Amino acid sequence: MSDESILSLENESIDSWETLIFLYTSALKEVGTKIDILNDEFQHIHKYNPIEHVKSRIKKPESIVKKLRRNGYESTLENMVRYVNDIAGIRITCSFTSDIYRIADMIAKQSDLRILSLKDYIKNPKASGYQSYHMIITVPIFLSDQVVDTKVEVQIRTVAQDFWASLEHKIYYKFEGNAPAYISQELRDCAKIVANLDARMLSLNEAIQSLDAEDKTAAKAGKQE
Numbered sequence: 001m002s003d004e005s006i007l008s009l010e011n012e013s014i015d016s017w018e019t020l021i022f023l024y025t026s027a028l029k030e031v032g033t034k035i036d037i038l039n040d041e042f043q044h045i046h047k048y049n050p051i052e053h054v055k056s057r058i059k060k061p062e063s064i065v066k067k068l069r070r071n072g073y074e075s076t077l078e079n080m081v082r083y084v085n086d087i088a089g090i091r092i093t094c095s096f097t098s099d100i101y102r103i104a105d106m107i108a109k110q111s112d113l114r115i116l117s118l119k120d121y122i123k124n125p126k127a128s129g130y131q132s133y134h135m136i137i138t139v140p141i142f143l144s145d146q147v148v149d150t151k152v153e154v155q156i157r158t159v160a161q162d163f164w165a166s167l168e169h170k171i172y173y174k175f176e177g178n179a180p181a182y183i184s185q186e187l188r189d190c191a192k193i194v195a196n197l198d199a200r201m202l203s204l205n206e207a208i209q210s211l212d213a214e215d216k217t218a219a220k221a222g223k224q225e
């Protein structure tokens, strides 16, 4: 297991929070660079950027402790490594749902990354209405004397799904998870609108692409005459 890699390092030198954060920060740099390169390559070949923006963050210590407590674990370094999968998190926002699966596939094909879990909250949205594609991966961090596989959570979602999730997150925290029923219902309704908007924008884009392809074929045929 990749956890074991950090955990075995812990026996020797993960003696502090600082060492852990150094590893997770390095993991964000590695994965961030991979995503940049994939986006640039896609632009180079297809003249199109599947990614709108990328944001990364290290989870705040108080949020890590809260998550451990919520799941019934004590706040130890070992429990953080083992049970909190999103200490290092990267969020990729794109225009169309088809881009989400394209990016996820490109990440999954990188031979040095290991996929620990995948959650498709687009095909199976959460009860709250939340939609996003989550991957927990490990990336090898090459230190001077060893290689440490380090976990990163990658969240991939459309701009519309991200807009919904940001507002829902704010509301969730404001009401500490107990929002009035009419607000939760309104959020679920908005999530359906988001799914519908994403589906319509995707088919609109596909229609434009097939028109472009027809134009190119007609122009080629015109040249040959």
Ligand code: 0O2
Residues within 6 Å of the ligand: 059, 063, 067, 083, 084, 085, 086, 119, 126, 128, 129, 130, 134, 153, 164, 165, 166, 168, 169
């Ligand atoms: P915060 O405050 O954003 O950091 P796992 O990570 O797989 O071991 P978990 O945490 O149950 O277990 O996984 P899940 O459900 O995939 O959630 C991971 C993260 O996704 C959450 O982290 C949120 O960032 C986001 N997320 C999940 N569900 C929702 C939701 O209903 N609404 C919004 N806005 N975001 C959601 P945290 O630590 O729970 O929260």
